[in-house]
Amino acid sequence: MGAALALVGKGRHFASLGIREVTRQAGVVPTSFYRHFRNMDDLGLQLVDELGLVLRRMMREARANVLQSDKLIEESVGIFVAHAQANRSFFLFMAQGLAGESRAVQEGIRSEMRFFASELANDLRRLRLMDHLSDADLDLTCDLVVRTVAFSLTDLLSVSPDDDYQIGQIRKRTTRFLQMIFVGAGHWQSDGA
Amino acid sequence: MGAALALVGKGRHFASLGIREVTRQAGVVPTSFYRHFRNMDDLGLQLVDELGLVLRRMMREARANVLQSDKLIEESVGIFVAHAQANRSFFLFMAQGLAGESRAVQEGIRSEMRFFASELANDLRRLRLMDHLSDADLDLTCDLVVRTVAFSLTDLLSVSPDDDYQIGQIRKRTTRFLQMIFVGAGHWQSDGA
DNA sequence: ATTTGATGTGTACACTTGTTCACTAATGTG
């Protein structure tokens, strides 16, 4: 799994990886692959599971660092960007998998995103923010937020990891996106959509 | 190019296609490939160009059908969904390319999206909607709109083309996303972001 | 200390892959 991730990190697309290629990168003979996975799709699914862990770690850190802050959004985006950098290959894999060729991986990632959105909704409910929104509308908002952040991933991962200027731009832009969405959510239904 | 698109339409990922595979699907001998393209990346770039045409056709139709409508957003989303269905393979290619393995294709698609967003901004300016927004903020809004629609593509393309119920759900959801964004844009800056 | 289960190895086979080269068929322009 580490080998596959490393290749993705080097710019390859997961869908174009072969068993031999992965085992070569892992420094192991091709047949060893079958001790752990039935095929590449299987490997992909297990990567999705690990991706889940990465996302949960990120959520935990976001919750801890954000509670006593008045700049909720800016702070959260910062944490997201930091994690995306620290686990570049994982997030690369995630971005690829969303339109990947394995239906199962695709569904897995989508499901992680749904989970993330629902956790976000819970947090907002707990913090009594967006209290005027119905449950369904809050879910809608959180879904939109998560999508927007996920799309920013594409921007983020396409610039060099040490191009701090561009990364800063992306962070600012993403922050404004989210602010606009929350302004929309704040006036939702009150001025009749 | 048609052959490559056909394979993508059948569920394959563009990054995993080989020259022989494409020529086989095209009913032509492998060597013929080189008469038209230097390699698969080249083919991808030419597909991006054609994708540009598809998008422009879609924009033209949207402009024509939407001017005399009071449900701008709903109508536009409808046209988008219709085009995505009618050119499924093209949009599949677009969704894949955003996180694809060819940097050039990636940049090409991103550039098409920027163009699309700027055209949308022009239209809104011309229609005197969102007149209170600065040029920069209008661009921001349109970028967010285009991203949101592009992400919906992922949802749309992952359900069967004739599952009308799910497609309807996606259309409604996308419409609400855009409505929320425009509510946000409507109150932008006026209540201090 | 011996058995066991998991992991890794080496060899082998039948295909598929990208690319080359010299050749032929078709096409449209003077």
Added chain:
DNA sequence: CACATTAGTGAACAAGTGTACACATCAAAT
């Protein structure tokens, strides 16, 4: 018509591919 360009062909090659099978290694449990 003749000619030049473009598109398609067939054989060939070295290299890479997925997968199968019998065998080796080694840590942990008995």
